[in-house]
Amino acid sequence: MITLRRTTAVLAGLAIASTALAGCGLRSASGAVLEARPGAIQHYDSLDGAKITVIAKDFTEQLILGNMVSIVLAAAGADVTNLTNTPGSFGVRQAMLDGNADVSPEYTGTGWINYLGNEQPVKGAQAQWQAVNEADRANDLTWLPPAPMNNTYAFAIRESEAERLGVTKLSDLERLPKQELTFCVESEFASRNDGFVPMLATYGLTREDLGRVTNLDTGVIYTATANGDCNFGEVFTTDGRIPALNLRVLEDDRQFFPLYNLTEVIRTEVLEAHPELAEIFGQLNPRMTNEVMLTLNAKVDNDGEDPALVARDWLIEQGLLT
Template identity: 90%
Template sequence: MTLRRIIAMLATLVVATTALAGCGLRSASGAVLDARPGSIEHYQSLDGVKITVIAKDFTEQLILGNMVSIVLAAAGADVTNLTNTPGSFGVRQAMLTGKADVSPEYTGTGWINYLGNEQPVKGAREQWQAVNEADRANHLTWLPPAPMNNTYAFAIRESEAERLGVTKLSDLKRLAKQELSFCVESEFASRNDGFVPMLATYDLTRADLGPVTNLDTGVIYTATANGDCNFGEVFTTDGRIPALGLRVLEDDRQFFPLYNLTEVIRTELLDAHPELGEIFGQLNPRITNDVMLALNAKVDSDGDDPALVARDWLIDEGLLS
């Protein structure tokens, strides 16, 4: 069993118990910001329909949970906003038990962390189809995903990327050993779907590399920006990437699992209100990595409120008014 699976199992026991016991699920405020319909219309069929939205407690999920809540409320639903619930598995248990109805999620998280598969499925559509089919047994439906893919990646300072002429991971093979310095998380460095297998995919070994430094996740971004290493392990939609002037290298051999964003909906609710598929069919195609990078940066770098960031973007896009 991999370290990642062990951590996931422990998180299931600890976080789910914490999130669901005692006083129940936690929300930042429970508020849903007002907005009027735009290209996403008001549906009379949703008037008074009670829908509970749940999302996790990190920046991207705070934005997305509020975005889903605002959209559904503008479309007519009576929305309870449980954005800012601690932990992935607290959210998952709420969906499985019917305490929540809709959640912004990632296809890779569903397939690997929730459903316990060791190997990801290649291809965004194929990964979505696999997790959607498998989760039918749990009475959950995964809607067609957004282009946004919040997965692992390696980034480099823009100035160094230009100097070295690198845009993709396969470019690393031609670099001199002293240029191949890396900053990675210790867990990523050791697991069987992490650093060493990634190197092998790109025809490299640890012996080909310069210094490899293990750091905490948050420190890696600043260390890479400061030149402590040339290549830092990052997540592709983290708002610190544009703020720190980093360039994400293309995973051109598709090593990393796909974590495309979509909404998970209780199948019973979707069957009763198929218009929910229409609503999110307008929203999801617009959410790209570049969009999410910019929105995350507004919160993490500029200090803006996630709910306001979500509503402003929906209005700017004409989805709401």
Template identity: 75%
Template structure:
């Protein structure tokens, strides 16, 4: 969601052939704690979500609960990249999307310095985006940010649970796998090392790898510490231990819904609907749901509906 490659590919897609997301159907469900609203009957709402596992699950969640609530939903999950979704929201092609506060602040609005308080970060991105006709609702606890992970057995041997533990390790143990973009970001590798009292000369081997390869390389012991995203389903599948960012270096990427302000003004009940959903979405929840898709091969839409049913938000016959 935050890589330069995605941004470049998206820009090419949008500029060369227009915005052409792959739309999906909306799985049928019945009301649960999410009730049907007469005020939403037939109201057209288009949900845009990005083209990776977590966003496919979330886009389908939003589509299902909005249709249960009575809206006439178009599901544009699988829209190419962050900036594809952003363009859809700015142009009015879509009017609801699942989004991350850090993505809005850093990628869309161009700020270099994140705000470390989750409520402060949400309020700042919401306030600035109101000028674009978009409102950010109060976010969930889920924070899909950068982190470092170690295989569980090695973490146990070294006694590491948080990033500040790294400073006491021998140089030979300080081996890292990182993606090339992360290595050069102002919220990336070297500033992180500085925050935790380390520098490159103090490290052992540092290997640049593609993001997806880092997980298996870390699990296989090619490096002790691999750069990961905190809600990636491969973390539990590969028995990796995520280290606590105890000095709060990494930006906050809390999940919420971005809603066209015009739509929200006309239908303030949307705040009530999403207010039932958001508090339930934690990192542990998202890890488990992502793993069902990435590791078990399940369909994102079915995973989304199953969880909504389990939580009592919707029901099925």
């Protein structure tokens, strides 16, 4: 299954990213690295003077993660260049391949499907990480062991209706009456041969079993679901609008959707020179869950907070830094 959101975002940002890369070099909207002191993540003398360039994409979650990685590495002793807010997934990828960036927060499914061109995801978070890490070694890139956080597709329902219908997982849909099976989905997801219809089939349903299906833009789906325009809306599992709008994400208990676990991709040459990077991110990644990312994304998207401040405050709150 080829991911829809990331494919669209990649293609949309490619021309912009290529212009930035070719014309005046990689750049960030801010480039600043907020200061913090070591905590559980300590200062490493071996990183003193080490120049490390961090690159991340230009949507909320990546703005938070790119700044988080930058702040952590700076506190650990590295001389960090922060290229968070680089437009386009392919721009970020090319910078890593070309050696213009050293570390990037990434998603295992993005690497496997979008970057490496595989059509079928690998089942299981560990197996998917191992597959992408092994394959990308040919590109001199290493994927560190991933976080529990999995930013993938899902369906959500407002909490009041979830309670009324008694649904917690997608397999619960099969027992619902037709009039309750109303969906809001992206038009592309609705029509793809690896999208909505195969997902339904995985859960014992066909389009004929459903009530109303409404095609909407991604951003509108969240509010439409919260407002009751449909019972089930296509969402992404770490989007900050989920808690803000009091939506419940249904468990994909038959594992239809690809896995997009978060981790850091590091140029293998840099990791071999500084193996302590694996130790540093080994302290960070286990704490990065969907619940954590939902909360952090909501602080930016719903409360209007600055992504870099959100990242630093959380690191300090966790005791990773001070």
